Amino acid sequence: MNNEAAPLNFIEHIIEEDLTKGYKKDQLCFRFPPEPNGYLHIGHASSICLNFGLGERYNAPVNLRFDDTNPAKEEQEFVDAIKRDISWLGYEWATECYASDYFQQLYDWAVQLIKNGKAYVDSQTSEAIAEQKGTPNTPGKPSPFRNRSVEENLDLLEKMKNGETKEGEHVLRAKVNMESPNMLMRDPVMYRTINKNHHRTGTDWKIFPMYDWTHGESDYIEQVSHSFCTLEFLPHRELYDWFLDQVYDSEKLRPKQREFARRNLSHTVVSKRKLAQLVSAGVVNGWDDPRMPTISGLRRRGYTPDSIKNFADSIGVGKRENLIDVSHLEFNVREDLNKIAPRIMVVLDPVKLIIDNYPEGKTEMLEAENNQEDESAGYREVPFTKELLIERDDFLEEANRKFFRLTIGKEVRLKNAYIIKGESVVKDADGNITEIHCSYDPDSKSGSGSEASLRKVKGTLHWVSAEHALPVEVRLYDRLFTEASPDTNKEKDFMEFINPDSLQVITGYAEPSVKDSKIEDKFQFQRLGYFVVDKDSTSQKLIFNRTVPLRDSWSKLAE
RNA sequence: UGGCCCAUGGUGUAACUGGCAACACGUCUGUUUUUGGUACAGAAGAGUCUAGGUUCGAGCCCUAGUGGGCCAACCA
Numbered sequence: 001m002n003n004e005a006a007p008l009n010f011i012e013h014i015i016e017e018d019l020t021k022g023y024k025k026d027q028l029c030f031r032f033p034p035e036p037n038g039y040l041h042i043g044h045a046s047s048i049c050l051n052f053g054l055g056e057r058y059n060a061p062v063n064l065r066f067d068d069t070n071p072a073k074e075e076q077e078f079v080d081a082i083k084r085d086i087s088w089l090g091y092e093w094a095t096e097c098y099a100s101d102y103f104q105q106l107y108d109w110a111v112q113l114i115k116n117g118k119a120y121v122d123s124q125t126s127e128a129i130a131e132q133k134g135t136p137n138t139p140g141k142p143s144p145f146r147n148r149s150v151e152e153n154l155d156l157l158e159k160m161k162n163g164e165t166k167e168g169e170h171v172l173r174a175k176v177n178m179e180s181p182n183m184l185m186r187d188p189v190m191y192r193t194i195n196k197n198h199h200r201t202g203t204d205w206k207i208f209p210m211y212d213w214t215h216g217e218s219d220y221i222e223q224v225s226h227s228f229c230t231l232e233f234l235p236h237r238e239l240y241d242w243f244l245d246q247v248y249d250s251e252k253l254r255p256k257q258r259e260f261a262r263r264n265l266s267h268t269v270v271s272k273r274k275l276a277q278l279v280s281a282g283v284v285n286g287w288d289d290p291r292m293p294t295i296s297g298l299r300r301r302g303y304t305p306d307s308i309k310n311f312a313d314s315i316g317v318g319k320r321e322n323l324i325d326v327s328h329l330e331f332n333v334r335e336d337l338n339k340i341a342p343r344i345m346v347v348l349d350p351v352k353l354i355i356d357n358y359p360e361g362k363t364e365m366l367e368a369e370n371n372q373e374d375e376s377a378g379y380r381e382v383p384f385t386k387e388l389l390i391e392r393d394d395f396l397e398e399a400n401r402k403f404f405r406l407t408i409g410k411e412v413r414l415k416n417a418y419i420i421k422g423e424s425v426v427k428d429a430d431g432n433i434t435e436i437h438c439s440y441d442p443d444s445k446s447g448s449g450s451e452a453s454l455r456k457v458k459g460t461l462h463w464v465s466a467e468h469a470l471p472v473e474v475r476l477y478d479r480l481f482t483e484a485s486p487d488t489n490k491e492k493d494f495m496e497f498i499n500p501d502s503l504q505v506i507t508g509y510a511e512p513s514v515k516d517s518k519i520e521d522k523f524q525f526q527r528l529g530y531f532v533v534d535k536d537s538t539s540q541k542l543i544f545n546r547t548v549p550l551r552d553s554w555s556k557l558a559e
Numbered sequence: 560u561g562g563c564c565c566a567u568g569g570u571g572u573a574a575c576u577g578g579c580a581a582c583a584c585g586u587c588u589g590u591u592u593u594u595g596g597u598a599c600a601g602a603a604g605a606g607u608c609u610a611g612g613u614u615c616g617a618g619c620c621c622u623a624g625u626g627g628g629c630c631a632a633c634c635a
Contacts, residue, residue, distance in 0.1 A: 007575095009573090180562090234630090235630055319565060328584050331584055417593090
């Protein structure tokens with residue numbers, strides 16, 4: 001009925017196995033837990049698709065939980081952006097949660113830990129604590145404060161909480177094992193004092209819980225069954241379980257953490273910290289710059305939610321290091337846009353084409369199909385006149401037989417219009433072509449059904465009437481980095497690999513039908529690529545971002 | 560000098576409890592086409608890091624080696 005034999009990924013195998021070992025299907029619960037300290041990127045999109053995809057597959061709730069335990073880095077702006085991005089992708093979270101909602105519960109549990117002799121206040125400097133922690137190769141040493149009395153610990157924690165102590169003066173540490181081979185188990189810090197305004201709790205709390213103390217307990221509070229995170233948290237699992245042991249009530253569901261490899265995309269960086277660096281250094285114009293691999297950047301670039309979700313599904317999840325080529329992402333946008341984007345004609349690098357035997361002053365309105373992949377897309381009209389604009393590289397005075405475009409003496413089709421034959425060129429003093437003259441076959445009108453119109457010619461060009469052309473700004477984007485993996489070079493910083501030509505702004509000449517386009521409208525500029533109307537557009541000037549060029553087997557031949 | 564994780568065509572993933580390695584992207588050929596796009600048909604490309612072991616039989620299990628990654632923030 002439901003099992004389509006679609007291969008399961010290892011995460012799904014884990015769930016299926018748990019289902020056969022006692023977990024009930026209605027106990028399944030997942031979560032996506034971003035820290036609101038930056039915008040979501042394509043890597044998060046994979047995680048979102050994984051977690052929300054599981055929610056859909058198992059009909060289980062998926063919570064959106066903001067891991068907001070560090071007021072020094074987090075802001076409401078990011079909370080809003082994250083919610084916007086997830087919604088745009090088309091997912092609905094079951095409950096909007098905040099780790100900060102659990103501060104009191106966490107505090108109460110911390111008190112309990114102290115009473116059980118499982119936590120203590122350390123009053124050393126962070127340097128001293130780091131020193132005693134040892135290294136991966138050498139065991140740590142116990143803090144001199146490790147055996148403070150329960151009363152003193154309770155009293156100090158209370159003072160920390162009330163803001164009666166200074167930042168950095170004391171921390172609360174779990175009493176685990178200073179000799180553990182796992183550094184995270186060497187009495188990890190649970191609370192530190194931060195005198196900053198928190199975006200939700202304001203100044204109510206002076207102490208803030210650390211990630212490890214917060215995450216698993218939050219999962220437990222929400223009764224999340226499976227807590228999926230990236231591989232770098234694998235060593236945290238032991239601590240996750242240890243903390244859970246301290247508060248776990250066997251009547252309740254016990255969450256489990258499992259890890260998958262983060263997805264790396266070629267020619268970009270997938271790290272909030274590095275993306276923030278690109279923003280603050282002014283390399284890009286904000287988190288939603290169309291060159292950014294952020295969800296909002298991809299959106300502005302013209303990607304669709306489906307294209308991103310299909311991408312995430314198709315690359316799957318694994319546990320090994322990976323570098324996914326951007327061509328994979330690009331395939332997914334093209335596939336989606338091909339089905340839905342109306343086609344229009346826009347000339348990006350114009351040269352004038354004059355039809356010598358076409359009547360002066362005449363304007364014909366020709367019918368053009370909006371999308372041959374979608375009959376319901378209908379038709380539009382485009383004006384045709386004696387003077388047109390075509391792409392410079394669609395003409396060559398003389399060319400070999402592999403060149404399917406306009407040359408002197410050869411015929412080509414003008415898309416949706418007539419068959420023309422190259423006659424002559426006019427050049428300026430420097431030898432640049434300023435005008436191409438041609439003749440047209442009046443009987444060859446597209447769609448007329450005449451014998452002449454059915455004639456096969458070697459190529460078809462897009463064009464626009466010079467008189468009617470609408471000048472538009474076109475932003476041609478290219479990959480942000482010249483290296484496939486800019487941030488894994490041992491010698492050089494990733495900032496050294498920034499592609500200086502990642503953005504080229506030009507003026508294009510569009511057919512007049514686009515005039516009333518709205519922001520985020522997507523088009524295929526025929527024979528060129530997919531473009532989207534940018535939010536910087538005004539009623540005076542349309543601005544298009546190039547999402548991705550069409551696949552181009554000619555450029556390889558031409559090389 | 561430690562602990563843990565990982566290792567399948569160029570890239571990313573599959574291969575249920577061991578039974579002659581599959582899918583997608585990319586690449587290359589053709590066909591169709593008023594987009595050198597799309598669609599369709601087809602091809603090449605790995606014998607599963609290495610060496611042992613268990614087994615009638617191993618990509619799947621075991622051991623060792625090699626290679627890569629992670630771990631010493633009062634970040635998440």
